[in-house]
Amino acid sequence: MGAAGEMTGGRSHAAAPAAIELRGISKAFGPVQANRNIKLNVPKGTIHGIIGENGAGKSTLMSILYGFYRPDAGEILINGQPIAITDSQTAIRAGIGMVFQHFKLVQNFTVLENVILGAEDGALLRPSLAKARKVLKQLAQEYQLNVDPDERIEELSVGHQQRVEILKALYRRADILILDEPTGVLTPAEADHLFRILEGLRDEGKTIILITHKLREIMDITDNVSVMRRGEMVASVKTAETDPEELAELMVGRKVLLNVEKAPASPTQPVLQVEGLRMIDDDGVERLRGIDLQIRAGEILGLAGVSGNGQTQLLEILGGYPPKGSKVEGRVTMNGAPLPLSGSGCDAAARRRAGMGHIPEDRQVEGLIMDFAAWENVAFGWQDAPEFNRGWVMDNAAIREDAAAKMERFDVRPRNPNLAARNFSGGNQQKIVVAREIERNPDLLLIGQPTRGVDIGAIEFIHKRIIELRDAGKAILLVSVELDEILALSDRVAVMFDGRIMGERDPASTTTGELGLLMAGVTDTKNTPDDQGIPPEHAHVEGLPQEPR
Amino acid sequence: MDKMPKWADVILTPLISLVLAMAISALVILAIGESPWEAMKTMVQGALGSSYGWGFTLYYATNFIFTGLAVMVAYHASLFNIGGEGQAAMGGLGVALALLYIPLPHWALALPVAMIGAAILGAAWAFIPAILQAKRGSHIVITTIMFNFIAAAALNYVLVRLLRPVGSMDPASARFPESTNLPTLSDAFARFGFEWGRNTPANVTFFVALIACLLIWLLIWRTRLGYEIRALGKSEPGAVYAGINPVRITVIAMLISGGLAGLMAINNVMGEAERLVLNAVEGAGFIGIAVALMGRNHPFGVLLAALLFGFLYQGGGELALWTSIPRELIIVIQALVILFTGALDNMVRMPLERLFLRLRRKEAAE
Numbered sequence: 023m024g025a026a027g028e029m030t031g032g033r034s035h036a037a038a039p040a041a042i043e044l045r046g047i048s049k050a051f052g053p054v055q056a057n058r059n060i061k062l063n064v065p066k067g068t069i070h071g072i073i074g075e076n077g078a079g080k081s082t083l084m085s086i087l088y089g090f091y092r093p094d095a096g097e098i099l100i101n102g103q104p105i106a107i108t109d110s111q112t113a114i115r116a117g118i119g120m121v122f123q124h125f126k127l128v129q130n131f132t133v134l135e136n137v138i139l140g141a142e143d144g145a146l147l148r149p150s151l152a153k154a155r156k157v158l159k160q161l162a163q164e165y166q167l168n169v170d171p172d173e174r175i176e177e178l179s180v181g182h183q184q185r186v187e188i189l190k191a192l193y194r195r196a197d198i199l200i201l202d203e204p205t206g207v208l209t210p211a212e213a214d215h216l217f218r219i220l221e222g223l224r225d226e227g228k229t230i231i232l233i234t235h236k237l238r239e240i241m242d243i244t245d246n247v248s249v250m251r252r253g254e255m256v257a258s259v260k261t262a263e264t265d266p267e268e269l270a271e272l273m274v275g276r277k278v279l280l281n282v283e284k285a286p287a288s289p290t291q292p293v294l295q296v297e298g299l300r301m302i303d304d305d306g307v308e309r310l311r312g313i314d315l316q317i318r319a320g321e322i323l324g325l326a327g328v329s330g331n332g333q334t335q336l337l338e339i340l341g342g343y344p345p346k347g348s349k350v351e352g353r354v355t356m357n358g359a360p361l362p363l364s365g366s367g368c369d370a371a372a373r374r375r376a377g378m379g380h381i382p383e384d385r386q387v388e389g390l391i392m393d394f395a396a397w398e399n400v401a402f403g404w405q406d407a408p409e410f411n412r413g414w415v416m417d418n419a420a421i422r423e424d425a426a427a428k429m430e431r432f433d434v435r436p437r438n439p440n441l442a443a444r445n446f447s448g449g450n451q452q453k454i455v456v457a458r459e460i461e462r463n464p465d466l467l468l469i470g471q472p473t474r475g476v477d478i479g480a481i482e483f484i485h486k487r488i489i490e491l492r493d494a495g496k497a498i499l500l501v502s503v504e505l506d507e508i509l510a511l512s513d514r515v516a517v518m519f520d521g522r523i524m525g526e527r528d529p530a531s532t533t534t535g536e537l538g539l540l541m542a543g544v545t546d547t548k549n550t551p552d553d554q555g556i557p558p559e560h561a562h563v564e565g566l567p568q569e570p571r
Numbered sequence: 572m573d574k575m576p577k578w579a580d581v582i583l584t585p586l587i588s589l590v591l592a593m594a595i596s597a598l599v600i601l602a603i604g605e606s607p608w609e610a611m612k613t614m615v616q617g618a619l620g621s622s623y624g625w626g627f628t629l630y631y632a633t634n635f636i637f638t639g640l641a642v643m644v645a646y647h648a649s650l651f652n653i654g655g656e657g658q659a660a661m662g663g664l665g666v667a668l669a670l671l672y673i674p675l676p677h678w679a680l681a682l683p684v685a686m687i688g689a690a691i692l693g694a695a696w697a698f699i700p701a702i703l704q705a706k707r708g709s710h711i712v713i714t715t716i717m718f719n720f721i722a723a724a725a726l727n728y729v730l731v732r733l734l735r736p737v738g739s740m741d742p743a744s745a746r747f748p749e750s751t752n753l754p755t756l757s758d759a760f761a762r763f764g765f766e767w768g769r770n771t772p773a774n775v776t777f778f779v780a781l782i783a784c785l786l787i788w789l790l791i792w793r794t795r796l797g798y799e800i801r802a803l804g805k806s807e808p809g810a811v812y813a814g815i816n817p818v819r820i821t822v823i824a825m826l827i828s829g830g831l832a833g834l835m836a837i838n839n840v841m842g843e844a845e846r847l848v849l850n851a852v853e854g855a856g857f858i859g860i861a862v863a864l865m866g867r868n869h870p871f872g873v874l875l876a877a878l879l880f881g882f883l884y885q886g887g888g889e890l891a892l893w894t895s896i897p898r899e900l901i902i903v904i905q906a907l908v909i910l911f912t913g914a915l916d917n918m919v920r921m922p923l924e925r926l927f928l929r930l931r932r933k934e935a936a937e
């Protein structure tokens with residue numbers, strides 16, 4: 023294994039200067055040393071993976087490269103030239119483009135407006151918009167990154183918003199593209215599309231840095247990979263010369279179980295019953311077209327599907343807050359009692375009182391108040407709970423104590439309840455939300471994308487806790503675009519497409535190919551018994567996930 | 572990790588802004604051929620140099636505490652209430668109705684009754700913009716401005732047509748009964764044998780304002796309602812996920828805000844004028860915006876900023892009285908302070924943050 027900074031990439035020429043070279047970069051946030059003496063060498067024309075646990079300092083390092091933070095010490099060289107990256111404008115001029123882990127989109131702008139934002143050609147918008155529209159169309163065709171340019175960001179699903187971020191960077195014609203966990207919410211097929219884009223870009227001589235928690239992606243697409251642990255760069259290796267087990271161990275510092283172990287479920291009485299659930303949104307579009315579901319105590323129902331097929335709306339309705347201006351019909355009962363689907367009595371607080379917990383899909387917009395301290399967020403949603411209140415005032419001491427204990431049990435780092443949620447790394451933010459909801463021991467837990475952006479060590483932990491909750495006789499609805507996750511955790515798998523449940527399968531006996539067909543809206547899966555039967559071109563066009571390699 | 576220590580954020584930044592504003596004011600005074608030093612002396616002398624000056628400074632500060640708190644509470648729900656002016660005017664009507672039509676034998680009894688009247692009418696005046704915002708999305712900035720004008724016109728009508736005593740030429744209500752007149756601070760001091768601030772309007776409402784600061788601090792940072800207000804102010808989708816009803820919280824926050832603005836009338840209408848006159852608020856509602864801004868939306872900051880603006884008000888009045896600096900210039904000075912501490916806040920803050928970062932780096936390097 024080569025030491026950091028000494029290796030050259032698979033296809034670079036030894037003489038050419040590295041596209042990116044970092045020398046001794048350090049960055050501290052108060053007592054937290056986020057980056058310590060980082061060396062990194064990314065040869066031109068390669069795809070370079072960076073992995074590391076939550077809070078290892080990956081995003082911080084990339085923010086330094088993109089001019090969001092100034093390093094406390096160290097040097098940055100782009101194409102062999104030392105450069106002081108003081109702000110993102112400098113970075114963009116130096117040919118660096120960035121797709122952030124947490125989107126930086128203006129919610130009430132259209133896709134097109136977001137793409138040109140900051141890259142307008144002149145004072146008048148019309149020519150820029152027209153040009154961008156053309157470029158977008160081209161990009162959409164070339165890379166199959168389809169988004170309606172006139173849709174507002176707030177109307178888009180998380181998956182589609184991600185596409186806009188990628189389009190934004192591509193539109194700025196960056197030479198060096200940094201992607202911070204770009205595949206977090208993409209389906210395997212969408213991720214595959216992205217990777218083909220990235221490979222195409224690399225073959226044009228562009229340099230790509232890819233941060234991900236998914237070792238499979240690292241193995242699939244990168245030329246080299248660097249591992250960070252607790253702020254330091256602990257290894258840089260050629261991808262071809264390593265394997266996932268070794269990488270996992272380098273990251274976490276111990277052996278990691280890459281697959282969860284679970285006993286068969288022993289479900290009992292039904293907890294959640296959904297019958298004929300329909301929803302028409304404020305644009306008059308029918309988003310849910312008659313959903314029937316049943317979840318029993320002691321089982322996990324996995325809901326698979328490409329994002330944007332109604333899963334978000336389903337979670338919101340069940341969670342007690344149907345989208346504004348929507349019309350909801352149908353019948354939902356929990357523990358035998360009907361749940362109101364509109365009007366008074368239909369709110370998230372009432373659902374919680376009825377014994378429901380909810381890990382929302384988007385932790386930054388819903389699950390946490392980013393400006394609140396971690397301890398305040400531990401009471402978020404449960405601010406009515408008797409143990410958090412003493413008459414008129416909130417019992418802040420009790421909340422702090424509870425927060426400290428939860429952060430301890432879920433290994434949230436840094437273990438500082440006074441730090442604002444904003445200042446935790448993505449994975450640690452998620453752990454705060456998961457700790458809060460799981461430890462309430464709800465009868466029914468709604469989960470949206472539980473491990474988005476979470477490192478493999480923490481995934482192992484969160485998965486274990488979800489299964490423990492199931493074994494304690496609780497009902498769990500798991501929505502995830504990670505097919506692997508669905509298959510690993512669920513006792514039954516339902517597939518959602520275009521507001522309908524396409525079918526239900528037993529995770530033990532189904533294949534990803536079969537689920538993929540259901541996800542693409544094909545109900546007749548009898549004739550395609552396994553993955554081998556699907557021609558590869560077909561797989562890409564229809565949005566089929568690939569079998570893990 | 573914060574970019575700079577808290578004390579630098581809440582004390583140093585406004586202080587530097589203040590010094591900058593004063594420096595520019597000095598230049599302006601110099602430019603019209605007066606001595607900035609003399610002007611400064613007159614202001615400090617006039618506002619803080621005697622118990623007489625303090626008596627006025629505290630009186631003005633009391634007004635600004637209420638309107639500042641009003642802006643602050645709404646701000647935490649991310650509502651920009653610039654209707655303090657109208658709400659305070661309606662609060663005055665509440666005070667007048669309570670004191671004129673309910674027989675109250677003693678000020679200690681009249682005070683709570685008048686407070687209820689002031690708070691109810693102030694809150695009612697904020698209620699309609701709040702409902703329009705919460706249910707219809709009509710922007711609160713626009714509606715509260717409009718309500719300022721409506722309040723002024725309505726009050727005009729009420730005073731001229733309804734409350735004006737028969738035969739009076741003055742568009743003002745009758746005097747409130749003697750028994751309801753609030754003791755001034757000077758009366759209070761006199762009871763203990765001290766001579767302090769004779770013939771100044773500062774009255775016991777100042778203590779009510781101090782208690783209000785404390786209560787609002789409790790409300791925002793210690794109660795569940797405060798938690799919900801702050802959560803909604805930071806993220807509406809988050810609030811909805813957490814089971815917080817945005818309509819309810821928006822309305823409640825605005826009711827509290829309007830009520831606080833209305834309470835100002837205890838000071839100026841009940842405590843000072845002892846009858847309701849036209850345009851009694853005199854811009855204090857707008858000053859409240861600057862006070863909340865400068866006070867970093869914290870009750871303690873509001874208190875300090877209100878004292879500062881009280882000083883500027885009183886000192887400015889003295890300036891007009893004793894020097895040939897025109898009254899308009901005092902408004903310029905006040906405007907400069909608002910400009911620097913409010914709008915140009917980042918101009919001071921950013922370099923300061925950079926300075927602290929550099930200092931810290933040096934420390935770390937050693």
Ligand SMILES: Nc1ncnc2c1ncn2[C@@H]1O[C@H](COP(=O)(O)OP(=O)(O)OP(=O)(O)O)[C@@H](O)[C@H]1O
Nearest residue numbers: 051056076077078079080081082445447448449572
């Ligand atoms: N603005 C900030 N203020 C204080 N601490 C911060 C700030 N930004 C990051 N940190 C801390 O620095 C450390 C590194 O965070 P960073 O976001 O770089 O991690 P990461 O490797 O990207 O993790 P993840 O995989 O969870 O995204 C964490 O401990 C985090 O809490």
Ligand SMILES: [Mg+2]
Nearest residue numbers: 081123447448
């Ligand atoms: Mg990160």
